[in-house]
Amino acid sequence: MSARSTRDEPPARPGSAVPADSVDSAGSAEPARRRLLEEEALRFTRELIRIDSVNTGDPSTIGDGETRAARLVQAALAEVGIVGELVESRPGRGSFVARLGGADPARGALVVHAHLDVVPVAGQEWTHPPFGAEIHDGLLYGRGAVDMKNFAGVLLAVARAFARDGVVPGRDLVFAFFADEEAGGTWGAKWLVEHRPDLFAGATEALSEVGGFSVPLGDGRRAYLAATAEKGVSWARLTARGRPGHGSRPTDDNAVVRLARAVAAIGEHRFPVEATPALEGFLRRFGEASGRAFPDASDPAELERALADLGFTGSIIGAGLRDTASPTVLTAGSKTNVIPGVATADVDLRVLPGHESSVVAELERLAGEGVDVEIVRSIAPIAAPVDAPILGGMQRAVEADDPGGVVVPYLLPASTDNKHLAALGIAGYGFVPLRVPDGFDVFGQFHTADEHVPVDALHFSARVTERLLRSL
Template sequence: MTTLLEDEALELARELIRIESVNTGVAAEIGDGETRAARYVQERLAEVGIASELVEARQGRGSVVARLRGSDRSAGALLVHAHLDVVPVEEADWSHPPFGAEIHDGYLYGRGAVDMKNYAGTILAVARHYVREGIVPRRDIVLAFLADEETGGVWGASWLVDNRPDLFQGVTEALSEVGGFSVPLTGRDDRRAYLVATAEKGVAWATLTARGHAAHGSRPTDDNAVVRLAQAVAEIGGHRFPVHRTAALQRFLDVFGEARGLAFSDETLADDIASLGFVSSLVDASTRNTVTPTVLGGGHKTNIIPAEAFTRVDIRILPGQDEAVRQHLRDVARDDVAIREGRWWSATEASVDAPIIDVFQEAITAFDPDGVVVPYLLQASTDNKHFARLGIRGYGFVPLRVAPDFDVFGQFHAADERIAVDALHFSARVTEQILRTA
């Protein structure tokens, strides 16, 4: 039999999924979905007497922030945040309506079921539970339901950090995606590891442009921009940065190495990681910096040598590796190719031994005695990168106990995005203890 907390977490998540807060990344296509979702959250908070502030950085991009007072006035506040926007869908690829929030065979289907209206519904349910039961958490809890994370958080977390830092006064740590989901620890079904993202790769974009002089295709030139660019793209695509063992990666390798009898030595690292099954895709990308060409352009007519060609690259940076990546780009570009940086957000890194990790472990143990909380480095980035500018240490931990072959990370941005209902109930129970005792 489920509790009111668990029932509300599910129902609130379903209601949020039904609000089509799609973020296409195209300014002209901004609808009112994110603000409607924010108003829904604000109304559910107001029903139990929780005051909040809705901030609309631009029309349609609404965020809601509220603060629950804690009992220990000397403790730093904890920011708990979830984004309300979701990525677009190709409805033909879905077995069930992407905004129907339907439940089939024990799974809740819908865009945002994992990324991340499940958590928005959960923390909203926990806040309402505290008021109903007269529970006062140990420290102040700042709840933030944010717009625009799916296109970088420019009009959500980043805007709030730049323009409304007062909303986060006294906050020392933040809790959000991507982590908390269980994966097999031993390779069997008997023990589970719950991954906590204590670090995130930085994300940056850059454009490399080669220039020459335009000419007729029948008269090849020595400064063909396409050729120069192609050489740089081939070098970027073929380069593998060296392995860099961050604290989060090393802790993950230590725990999984002991559990599975793997050495994770420099010589065996690639094979040992590959043996982890679907978990390997999470870990492998966290071992090194990556620079990936994603867009190519140049020329418009086959018989004309263009004066310019360009490529855009997606860059993912380990903590402390910004200059190493920039130097690599300079080495590749040499004097032939110009580099223009776009967005550049550095990696974030928090301690793998912080007291809050023990809080996560205690909460997991209460509901899964065999569960082990294990730090890892997230190869993507979240809104924690923006809050880091305020000195806030970010962690990714949305607790979900799932079947051993269920790849939670594989649900992000996927068709038929879904989460088991019992995993969401588990999330509500564990999250309630974390926020109460952190």
């Protein structure tokens, strides 16, 4: 059976209000407003996917895709009277920020943000064009369908709906669309925080990736993960030195051997499970909702077994249980018959909040004598309150559309632009709502070939996000 394909069906006219003849028999325009919100979320997501804004991390190979995407955002918001600022940190590296005034400007503003860049597709085998934004059997395919032009499209649709309907949120909403997240945010969120902090004046909280997607609770019910913390990212370089010489005369002072022992020790080491507030919140909330009693973190073996029974050990949840150290790059020697005097290894560290010093100390212990440890790059972990009112807002917004849904905090083992906003004292949360079928691995779609999202999950995202931002 051939796959059903939709490529260019006509969307609703940009900026159009709800037509009078769409009002239902009860005199309510709500169904038509909802349809327009959903249609625009899908349309803008597709338009953004069609813009090749690949971020290779190498400035010499990056074009102007981010600025072109930012201009699309700017034009879509200008159509409904929302004026913001397009800022290029360097040519082609455009971000766009707009503020929608709230009823109480004295309340802390909420930054809702998405990034406009995507990771490369080279070397991957796609069965659908990565920048085609094609729909097949109810699935939208394309780079950025989940990471994260989907949320950019949703935010555009929500902001336009608020402008059309004259919605005044309870607090200022700062809609931000960033460049360069996929390469660390240097020319996007980080640059704006350092050079244009005025754009985020008065903001106290932020909302973005990675979270909000559903995981099965059992009995047909779903949990929706909300990231309340993120691991820090550090890159460590190990350097071993020894006596160089001819390969025919082995030495006990061989830098390669010394480094190999250090790398093996680090690679085999498992850091202990840590009872972070995010993990405790996950165990409590998920346990209550699912009727399971989890062991606490004082018994890590039992806890990991319990999580394994739910399929969480190798998942995004399991990755947030402990600090991790992964050797990734080895460099030594230039000729087979020459014993080098120096050997190096790079190690990727993912660090729990509060563990920045202890992880480095443990790495030095594992590396042993004669191996120097240097941190060459570091982004600190972040943590936000797990009991903040915004979590209650997420819960109400979800259950209005999914009555059995439960919002559950967790710790994200990766990084988002929330880390850069944290430098301004802004507490970051990851919550992009997506109701997906059981077994659909949302996080597994990140950076993969044939990245895709169910269209009805995108519609759900628009409805829940609109409800959440209207209520906060």
